[in-house]
Amino acid sequence: MKLPKVHGLIRRRLLVNYRLDPDVAQRQLPSTFHPKLHNGFAIAGICLIRLENIRPKRFPSLLGISSENAAHRFAVTWDDREGVYIPRRDSNSLINHLAGGRLFPGEHQRATFNVNDDGSHVELSMRSADDAVHVRVSASVSPSLPPTSIFQSIAEASTFFEAGSLGYSATRNSGKLDGIVLRTHEWRVEPLAVDEVASSYFADESRFPRGSVTFDCALIMRNIAHEWESAAEMYA
Secondary structure: OOOOEEEEEEEEEEEEEEEEOHHHHHHOOOOOOEEOEEOOEEEEEEEEEEEEEEEEOOOOHHHOEEEEEEEEEEEEEEOOEEEEEEEEEEEOOHHHHHHEOOOEOOOOEEEEEEEEEOOOEEEEEEEEOOOOOEEEEEEEEOOOOOOOOOOOOHHHHHHHHHOOOEEEEEOOOOOEEEEEEEEEOOOOOEEEEEEEEEEOOOOOOOOOOOOOEEEEEEEEEEEEEEEEEEEEEEEO
16 A cells, blocks of 8 residues: 655755657657657656655654655656656665555665755765666756757746656556656756766667767756655556
């Protein structure tokens, strides 16, 4: 049985985004899903999120837990809906690892995170315990998106990613997908100027042949009250 709803604070959320060839993206997805396109490109990336005071609805904040987490994800559509498909989740929290997929949706692998964040500049590295994925990002708050981004404005990027509130995560049970909905009490993003970005997942040429995937932009959210709510499971 999964908890119907948990809530807390998004202290920091980085959305590190890549644009990629739609046919290549489709090969990474269950057949249920299709890439959500923007200006002819599929969009994928990594959500790197620090959660604080996470606890079941109506529980006091002193019972909440905090964690650093990473979700590799693809913007997708299916039937008349849209959201994200998440092939992998990682967390530094043993509770998330043990309870994910049981008490709340989303199976999490163990990982270590190193973060330096002074409010305007963030350096973050993550390495999974199974050494399957690692990520490094160094970035500072910026007034604008990079000129190479396929998004023409911050508002355009914000609207695209806000629509990805419904997520379906891969599980150990082949074909079964855990569903979860993110409900934020407000939505605001700022662009980041990225000095360094590295992802072993998107650098894997067995998944993404050379030239099929390119870093596009990164966004940051801070101090957002939110709720996570279970969604109906899906079978791909």
